[in-house]
Amino acid sequence: MKYSYIKPRKKSLFTPEMQLVAVFFGITLFMLLSTYLFLLYKDYRFSQDKIDIINAREETIEEIKLIESKILFIQDQEALSESIFTKNTVLKDSMTNMFDLVPQRITLSEAQLLEDGLILYGITPSKDVYNFMLQAPLRSIFHRTYSSFYPAENGWLRFMSTNFVDKEEETIPVVQEDETNDEDEEEEVEYEE
Amino acid sequence: MKSKITISRQSLYILVLSVFLLLFVFIFAFGFLIPEGKEYRLKRVELKKENLELKKYEDFRDRVLEQFNELKSENKHIISAFDRSFDPKRFVKVHKSHFSSLTLEKSVQVEDEGKFSVYEVNTSSHIGSPTSFYDFLDAVNKSDWIVGVNFPIHFKREGEMIRSSFTIKVYGVSKDSNSTTSSTLQE
Numbered sequence: 001m002k003y004s005y006i007k008p009r010k011k012s013l014f015t016p017e018m019q020l021v022a023v024f025f026g027i028t029l030f031m032l033l034s035t036y037l038f039l040l041y042k043d044y045r046f047s048q049d050k051i052d053i054i055n056a057r058e059e060t061i062e063e064i065k066l067i068e069s070k071i072l073f074i075q076d077q078e079a080l081s082e083s084i085f086t087k088n089t090v091l092k093d094s095m096t097n098m099f100d101l102v103p104q105r106i107t108l109s110e111a112q113l114l115e116d117g118l119i120l121y122g123i124t125p126s127k128d129v130y131n132f133m134l135q136a137p138l139r140s141i142f143h144r145t146y147s148s149f150y151p152a153e154n155g156w157l158r159f160m161s162t163n164f165v166d167k168e169e170e171t172i173p174v175v176q177e178d179e180t181n182d183e184d185e186e187e188e189v190e191y192e193e
Numbered sequence: 194m195k196s197k198i199t200i201s202r203q204s205l206y207i208l209v210l211s212v213f214l215l216l217f218v219f220i221f222a223f224g225f226l227i228p229e230g231k232e233y234r235l236k237r238v239e240l241k242k243e244n245l246e247l248k249k250y251e252d253f254r255d256r257v258l259e260q261f262n263e264l265k266s267e268n269k270h271i272i273s274a275f276d277r278s279f280d281p282k283r284f285v286k287v288h289k290s291h292f293s294s295l296t297l298e299k300s301v302q303v304e305d306e307g308k309f310s311v312y313e314v315n316t317s318s319h320i321g322s323p324t325s326f327y328d329f330l331d332a333v334n335k336s337d338w339i340v341g342v343n344f345p346i347h348f349k350r351e352g353e354m355i356r357s358s359f360t361i362k363v364y365g366v367s368k369d370s371n372s373t374t375s376s377t378l379q380e
Contacts, residue, residue, distance in 0.1 A: 013206065021207055025214040032221055039229040046236040053243045060250040067257045074264050074272065076308060080364065081271045084341040085334045091342055092330040099323050113346040 103133040117164040118142070123156050130159055138163050274339050279312055279363045287336060291329035293319040293354060300363065310367040313343075317358040319351070326357060339364040 014022075091113075098118065102108055106129065110121035118138075124130040127149060139145050142163035149157045200208075265272065281297045289295050298315040305311065320326055333340045346359040 015203055017203065017207055018210070021211055021214075025211075025218075028218060029214075032218065032226060036221075036226050036229060039226070039233045042233055043229065043236055046233075046240050049240055050236075050243055053240070053247050057243075057247050057250055060247070060254050064250070064254050064257055067254070067261050071257070071261050071264060073308065074261075074268055077271055077275050077366075078264075078268050080306070080309060081274070081339050084339055084362075084364065088330050088334055088342055091346075092327050095323060095330075095346075096327060108348075109350045111348045113344055115344040 101134065101137050103129075105129050106134055116167055117162065119163070120161040121159070122161075123152055123158050125156050127157060130157070135161065141165075271339070274337055275309070275364065275366050277337055278365065279314075279338055281314065284336070284338070284340075288329055288332060291320070291325045291332060293321060303362075305367050306364070308367050310365045312363040312365070314361050314363060315358070316361060317356070319354045319356055321354065323348075323355070333361075 095113070098111070098113075102120075102122075106122055106124045108120060108122040110119075112119040120134075124134070130147070130149075135145065135147060138161060143166045144164040146162040148160045152158045279300060281300065285295050285297060295316065295318040298317075300312040300314045303311050303313050330342060333342060341362045341364070343360040343362050347357065349356045
């Protein structure tokens with residue numbers, strides 16, 4: 001038996017009002033979740049970036065250390081080469097001064113430049129010429145001076161002059177004409193044939 | 194008279210759903226979203242700091258590198274001279290002009306000086322005058338190797354010539370040391 005003339009419509013839980021509420025909350029939930037996911041992703045990226053930065057920093061520190069060691073090495077090379085070049089120049093100046101020291105009347109036949117001394121062999125017209133013109137300047141430069149003479153064939157005298165600088169004072173015998181030293185020591189030996 | 198509040202079942206559903214969803218939103222927001230947001234801000238600040246620190250290190254590295262490159266270009270000759278192995282034939286060829294004759298004995302390695310290896314070479318030569326030897330000492334400072342003329346130096350007159358014999362020390366980079374120069378030249 002029918003009580004109504006219209007057909008009964010199907011009743012649904014999703015009424016327009018319910019749909020509106022569902023859409024509203026759906027959008028809200030979507031926004032919340034997407035924000036949350038965005039934050040999670042960014043946090044992950046930040047962690048990764050931090051690890052990368054720490055690695056890059058360590059690499060940079062290593063690089064700095066390496067470059068600094070290279071700088072030190074080049075500075076060592078520079079210092080060593082400078083000292084060698086200076087030694088060569090000092091040697092040249094010493095030799096120039098040494099040969100300038102020898103007067104024209106005295107002829108050198110042999111010279112030995114040692115680390116702490118100088119040995120000269122030569123010929124002199126007389127002992128006085130040697131004493132005044134060569135030995136005096138040598139005495140002013142070296143701490144210890146020893147001379148020995150023996151006659152040459154032509155009536156002149158052959159001499160051997162041995163000169164030393166005390167090691168604690170100086171290692172390289174820098175021969176300079178103007179230098180003077182009060183603590184000179186002289187020893188003269190004469191050989192008679 | 195009794196007033197009867199009638200709420201339809203539909204409205205009740207909506208109310209329950211709304212309350213439920215609202216609660217969910219609140220719990221989610223305060224329980225997850227806000228702490229995560231705080232962490233995000235902290236991490237962002239921290240990353241900025243780390244970036245700044247890295248930038249400082251990189252700037253310092255660049256300054257040190259610049260200094261290194263300047264030093265390297267200033268001492269190019271010295272670096273290559275230390276790296277070059279000693280060639281007696283070439284040495285004689287280069288410096289022969291200062292002597293009437295120049296002979297080099299076999300080089301002998303002596304004790305290393307720190308990071309540097311030292312070779313000793315005995316030489317004997319004939320020169321016309323001491324001036325030639327002075328020129329040699331000037332030239333040796335500009336040669337392809339780091340060479341120091343060492344004592345004892347012996348000069349002896351032989352007729353019109355002077356026979357000279359002396360020792361030279363040739364310095365090179367020791368194999369034991371970190372061969373910085375080699376790598377720097379390759380870079």
